[in-house]
Amino acid sequence: MNTEIKKTYDVVIVGTGVAGLFSALSISPEYSILMVSKDKIENSDSYLAQGGICTLKEPSDFDSFMEDTLRAGRYENREETVRVMIENSPMIMERLIKYGVLFDQKLDGTFEYTREGAHSTYRILHHKDVTGKEITNKLLNRVREQANITLCEYTRMVDLVIKDNTCSGVVFVRDKKVFQVHASRVILATGGIGGLFAHSTNFRHITGDSFALALRHHIALENINYIQIHPTTLYEENVNRKFLISESVRGEGAILLNKAGERFVDELLPRDVVSEAIRKQMKEDGRPYVMLSIKHMPKDEIIRRFPNIYRHCMEVGYDLSKEDIPVTPAQHYLMGGIMADTYGRTSVKGLFAVGETACNGVHGANRLASNSLLESLVFSERAGWIITEELNSGADGSCFAEAVEALREADNKSQASGDVKVGVAADMVNVAEIQLDQYADIEAWDAANRKLIMDEIKRRDSEFYDKWCNS
Numbered sequence: 463m464n465t466e467i468k469k470t471y472d473v474v475i476v477g478t479g480v481a482g483l484f485s486a487l488s489i490s491p492e493y494s495i496l497m498v499s500k501d502k503i504e505n506s507d508s509y510l511a512q513g514g515i516c517t518l519k520e521p522s523d524f525d526s527f528m529e530d531t532l533r534a535g536r537y538e539n540r541e542e543t544v545r546v547m548i549e550n551s552p553m554i555m556e557r558l559i560k561y562g563v564l565f566d567q568k569l570d571g572t573f574e575y576t577r578e579g580a581h582s583t584y585r586i587l588h589h590k591d592v593t594g595k596e597i598t599n600k601l602l603n604r605v606r607e608q609a610n611i612t613l614c615e616y617t618r619m620v621d622l623v624i625k626d627n628t629c630s631g632v633v634f635v636r637d638k639k640v641f642q643v644h645a646s647r648v649i650l651a652t653g654g655i656g657g658l659f660a661h662s663t664n665f666r667h668i669t670g671d672s673f674a675l676a677l678r679h680h681i682a683l684e685n686i687n688y689i690q691i692h693p694t695t696l697y698e699e700n701v702n703r704k705f706l707i708s709e710s711v712r713g714e715g716a717i718l719l720n721k722a723g724e725r726f727v728d729e730l731l732p733r734d735v736v737s738e739a740i741r742k743q744m745k746e747d748g749r750p751y752v753m754l755s756i757k758h759m760p761k762d763e764i765i766r767r768f769p770n771i772y773r774h775c776m777e778v779g780y781d782l783s784k785e786d787i788p789v790t791p792a793q794h795y796l797m798g799g800i801m802a803d804t805y806g807r808t809s810v811k812g813l814f815a816v817g818e819t820a821c822n823g824v825h826g827a828n829r830l831a832s833n834s835l836l837e838s839l840v841f842s843e844r845a846g847w848i849i850t851e852e853l854n855s856g857a858d859g860s861c862f863a864e865a866v867e868a869l870r871e872a873d874n875k876s877q878a879s880g881d882v883k884v885g886v887a888a889d890m891v892n893v894a895e896i897q898l899d900q901y902a903d904i905e906a907w908d909a910a911n912r913k914l915i916m917d918e919i920k921r922r923d924s925e926f927y928d929k930w931c932n933s
């Protein structure tokens with residue numbers, strides 16, 4: 463299905479998850495857009511989202527939604543960004559429904575809201591337990607209808623073209639050929655970093671490539687060491703990607719049990735707290751898992767509510783309605799990323815970051831469950847708006863002044879302390895004409911990228927690195 467790629471587009475979007483797709487749909491159709499995915503178009507983490515998507519179901523829930531998000535984020539969130547996300551959520555749901563997204567309803571026709579850990583009320587819309595697939599499919603259908611958008615799969619970004627702190631294009635590799643595409647606006651929507659971890663719920667090809675490029679090009683990163691470990695993934699030996707047992711299973715009453723069959727933690731505490739309790743319990747029990755039990759729930763209710771989880775567990779030999787299942791924590795989500803404002807602008811002019819790739823301050827130190835699909839949609843829509851506005855007016859690409867300032871401060875600090883300079887590989891800064899042969903050994907390039915990211919995580923938080931990254 464791969465179409466020919468032209469030399470120049472108005473906008474290049476790297477990534478075809480919800481963030482990439484929604485930003486494409488939010489840019490005026492008069493502008494040409496190239497969208498690429500490193501793997502099959504459908505193979506994004508967005509497709510895997512099970513639990514659902516948060517929304518402000520009634521105005522009176524605003525303060526409580528805000529407080530739940532801030533508490534989960536240990537009050538390190540940027541409050542203004544959280545406010546923007548919550549305020550925009552009803553509009554986002556309306557737009558999704560207009561695109562044909564179906565959310566589960568009760569018999570009386572009203573929406574069925576669910577609840578997950580650290581939420582003080584039921585405010586999560588869902589489509590059975592395959593919400594991400596439902597949303598991504600409907601967005602993809604829309605994107606495919608638009609003649610201004612070219613979609614390409616198995617095409618990977620290996621570099622960015624940046625000169626004088628302005629981005630003007632992307633270097634891609636497809637079918638072993640390296641080529642540059644020019645665009646005055648580039649959106650990075652490449653998801654998180656799960657592929658760098660031995661145990662993760664993410665697709666293996668989601669390897670944080672944008673962050674390696676940020677480190678190479680001195681683009682401001684924020685909280686790259688704020689990584690969420692999901693407490694409950696199915697324990698299976700020799701599988702590449704860990705199968706997620708959604709938090710909503712615990713939200714509906716599932717309990718965690720140790721070797722002696724006893725509860726050892728409040729299952730609805732924030733994810734980092736539950737993950738740490740499980741890690742300690744596994745150590746005490748001397749086995750690489752604890753047990754999760756939802757046997758109390760009637761079988762038809764389990765099948766109605768969690769058809770995908772029930773089916774997967776049956777396929778690997780566990781009947782959720784009759785027996786407990788072994789679960790173990792795994793890397794799941796990156797709260798940090800490329801420092802961005804509420805329009806996705808970064809420290810580089812013309813370069814945007816949205817979705818899991820961006821750190822816009824919504825999640826703080828820890829993400830509240832089901833906030834990430836919402837966050838991806840709200841801020842990618844806003845990136846689409848500002849890009850349209852800038853292109854309409856003929857303005858140059860803008861950047862996020864605070865991110866530029868944060869870089870300057872970090873540089874001053876590291877110079878004063880004689881410490882490692884934040885992330886710069888001096889030879890990669892201000893590359894005017896990219897030397898295409900430097901990507902010839904793509905495996906070496908990838909290995910260097912991986913090392914850059916992992917070293918940066920270790921530099922920022924060696925304790926986290928030793929606990930979760932080193933196995």
Ligand SMILES: Cc1cc2nc3c(=O)[nH]c(=O)nc-3n(C[C@H](O)[C@H](O)[C@H](O)COP(=O)(O)OP(=O)(O)OC[C@H]3O[C@@H](n4cnc5c(N)ncnc54)[C@H](O)[C@@H]3O)c2cc1C
Pocket residue numbers: 476477478479480481482498499500501503505506507508509510511512513514515516593594617618619620651652653654663664665667668669670671672706794795816817818819831832833834835836838
């Ligand atoms: C198992 C699972 C369950 C989840 N459940 C929920 C949930 O219930 N609710 C919720 O809110 N969130 C959930 N999340 C999180 C949420 O799905 C993601 O954070 C969100 O979908 C990220 O979307 P994205 O568009 O930013 O990135 P992704 O959907 O991950 O898309 C990344 C895209 O970038 C492409 N890409 C990457 N690198 C390159 C490169 N170098 N060149 C070209 N293309 C590249 C990939 O191929 C892909 O197309 C879940 C995540 C997982 C893994």
